[in-house]
Amino acid sequence: MTTDWEKDWYKEHDKMYVATDCIIFGFDKGILKLLVFKRRVAPQKGAYSLIGSFVQLKESVTEAAKRVLTEITGLENVFMEELRTYNLAERDPGYRCISVAQYALISIDAQDKELVESHGAEWHDIRQLPALVLDHNDMVNDALKRLREKASYQPVGFELLPDKFTIPQLQQLYEAIYQKEIDPRNFRKKIMSFDILTRLDEKDKSTSKRGAYLYSFNSRQKLNFNTKFNI
Amino acid sequence: MTTDWEKDWYKEHDKMYVATDCIIFGFDKGILKLLVFKRRVAPQKGAYSLIGSFVQLKESVTEAAKRVLTEITGLENVFMEELRTYNLAERDPGYRCISVAQYALISIDAQDKELVESHGAEWHDIRQLPALVLDHNDMVNDALKRLREKASYQPVGFELLPDKFTIPQLQQLYEAIYQKEIDPRNFRKKIMSFDILTRLDEKDKSTSKRGAYLYSFNSRQKLNFNTKFNI
């Protein structure tokens, strides 16, 4: 006796396209931004979309995402994490295709600006995004939600800031992520209590006369991190 | 001028298999259990695996997962959530196949016991799982981790328990999830403070002479839930 299950197993199965789309966050001048791509070729020339690619047989989904990310920003070793799949049968009108969305955090001033522009990619304020193709706006919303969750138990800031940054900058970043004001005394107290920052003997005077101390992230501590990060 | 990006876009892309595997948790007699499947047909006859299926062109990944879940447990409307994809190019020795893992929480006594057994599915204590095929053990470990995270900010318990349950039962469930003892006074205080339980006028006398009050989950409150659930 064969059950449905067994028959099903032996039956020929369907192949489909697997794509990956990258939700790339950056932080610049106090504003949380997203890298979007203005399509310069058909299909949907002129429309905005996330940066993505089809996954090839010889590469993992992660590798595919890193491949496009490096292609467009010039960066390697970027923080990237899978968000979820977008897998409705009818999501792509052309052909059956599921997309594995991944979000990345990059330091905007480390990117290769020319390269980014040469691909038609643009940074947009997260609060004023254009309409994106397919379900890409959903992906962005979901990624933002995830970023907020993640920021609440891990110090994500450091991926988005340059190597040296000031406490007010870090605070601005958290304010941009959560879209709300944070008390500077409480913020500093909290962040310092984690013991993950090293104060440098340099000041950044670009935003005030007095200048603010620059800090770097103390990566030795990174692994011991399982404290709640309630900011 | 065409960039690599544009050429890449136009090039023929690769199709591959997409599968979904279900990490099905249940809770029975104080023990957190996983539903695994003993393969009764080739390939890998006799080996243990998760319950899964290839995704068909006409269905979403979610639908595919619900399809197998219903097929094997007889249950519909089960809580199920995507975990992540397992997507290494070489993960399946047969052919390129990525798997979207999903975890489900079911109430063991609602299942169709005969149906489960007729498919060769078995409940195993989460602490003593057999070796599973491919990367299925990784999936289970990742799902357990996720379940613990989720349980810390949402009352997952109710998916795993029958409609009526006692506080000591709910506590046992949390102890099984976290694999550690919880103080009964603190537990009760905390759970009650959320105001999500309704005490019924019935007692469960199966585990004590005195009997414990039965409660039901107050689903009206379910949506207002964004409190931290630190148990």
Next chain:
DNA sequence: CCAAAAGTGTTGAAATTACACCCATGT
């Protein structure tokens, strides 16, 4: 009457929130 599980309160420690003033310096 007693064994076994159910049920209940308090206290000290720790974390969180709210809040206002002085400091350094380039102009």
Next chain:
DNA sequence: ACATGGGTGTAATTTCAACACTTTTGG
């Protein structure tokens, strides 16, 4: 000398963690 952003401390409140005894009842 003053405007501007950088930097600091304290008290009230809330949350968390630790801890032990009484109640009920079937056998």
